[in-house]
Amino acid sequence: xxxxxxxxxxxxxxxxxxxxxxxxxxxxxxxxxxxxxxxxxxxxxxxxxxxxxxxxxxxxxxxxxxxxxxxxxxxxxxxxxxxxxxxxxxxxxxxxxxxxxxxxxxxxxxxxxxxxxxxxxxxxxxxxxxxxxxxxxxxxxxxxxxxxxxxxxxxxxxxxxxxxxxxxxxxxxxxxxxxxxxxxxxxxxxxxxxxxxxxxxxxxxxxxxxxxxxxxxxxxxxxxxxxxxxxxxxxxxxxxxxxxxxxxxxxxxxxxxxxxxxxxxxxxxxxxxxxxxxxxxxxxxxxxxxxxxxxxxxxxxxxxxxxxxxxxxxxxxxxxxxxxxxxxxxxxx
Numbered sequence: 001x002x003x004x005x006x007x008x009x010x011x012x013x014x015x016x017x018x019x020x021x022x023x024x025x026x027x028x029x030x031x032x033x034x035x036x037x038x039x040x041x042x043x044x045x046x047x048x049x050x051x052x053x054x055x056x057x058x059x060x061x062x063x064x065x066x067x068x069x070x071x072x073x074x075x076x077x078x079x080x081x082x083x084x085x086x087x088x089x090x091x092x093x094x095x096x097x098x099x100x101x102x103x104x105x106x107x108x109x110x111x112x113x114x115x116x117x118x119x120x121x122x123x124x125x126x127x128x129x130x131x132x133x134x135x136x137x138x139x140x141x142x143x144x145x146x147x148x149x150x151x152x153x154x155x156x157x158x159x160x161x162x163x164x165x166x167x168x169x170x171x172x173x174x175x176x177x178x179x180x181x182x183x184x185x186x187x188x189x190x191x192x193x194x195x196x197x198x199x200x201x202x203x204x205x206x207x208x209x210x211x212x213x214x215x216x217x218x219x220x221x222x223x224x225x226x227x228x229x230x231x232x233x234x235x236x237x238x239x240x241x242x243x244x245x246x247x248x249x250x251x252x253x254x255x256x257x258x259x260x261x262x263x264x265x266x267x268x269x270x271x272x273x274x275x276x277x278x279x280x281x282x283x284x285x286x287x288x289x290x291x292x293x294x295x296x297x298x299x300x301x302x303x304x305x306x307x308x309x310x311x312x313x314x315x316x317x318x319x320x321x322x323x324x325x326x327x328x329x330x331x332x333x
Contacts, residue, residue, distance in 0.1 A: 001048075005204070009177075012048055017039075019050060022065075026214070035064050040071070043075060051206070066078070066118060082103070082129060131160065138170045142170040158178045162181075186322070188315050217264040223237050234322065272299075
């Protein structure tokens, strides 16, 4: 496995593993034994970058990931996140328990202490603010994480879906190692201002949903049907938008076939070709998909390939927003 250097001296595998989907976010879930087996198989194949968050479950995903990676603790980078106000058990299920954001310094400290326990680790390798809290100055957030780093409870600081001005303010207080934000052939708005800002400051990018929540794999022929599939509430997976986006993936699939690779490998290779400071974190629950994703690190894209991809999936060609209005209101702050 090739590696990538993000910011603040953080080195990770070029392809990471987003672990959110191991729960019932997309309609299915792995049991503990199968999840631990997949995590071990990922490590055996050179993956060192694993992503979770307190809100996944809530809380259950951290326990799952921490337990599965315990035998490999000295070989891996575990990233988790704070920043949501989560309702008590019994007040709903899954993401419905999110009551908004909360990045008050005392809350950050409480979340970190709980995450350390759930993960079963002494230090969190990369701690992201999951969403920017407009009610708490980002300088206070960065300062709280800086204190936790000084105490040895956190190694590196990250942000997620933050705007350029927020990134600059946070970085001035505590160096930011990575920004985790959606980035793929399906969503390229980061290229205008965010990525140039990251490169100016020496911050890496860890794209989540690099395969468009599975859409860019070519596996979808119809919209998700499971009632508990998170994607059912996303505009890009609905109605006419779904049909139009499906036609774009058909073009991507044709290019991949010409190169003798899969659409997923082509989409991931495109992201990797955008810079050595980018390490995507596709998620999966299947070993075959994991190996397929890892294979993207060896795909070389020529200038002609990149031009063909740009023509097949133009920046303005995607139909529908990536989140419903409530989700959109929480990004880019």
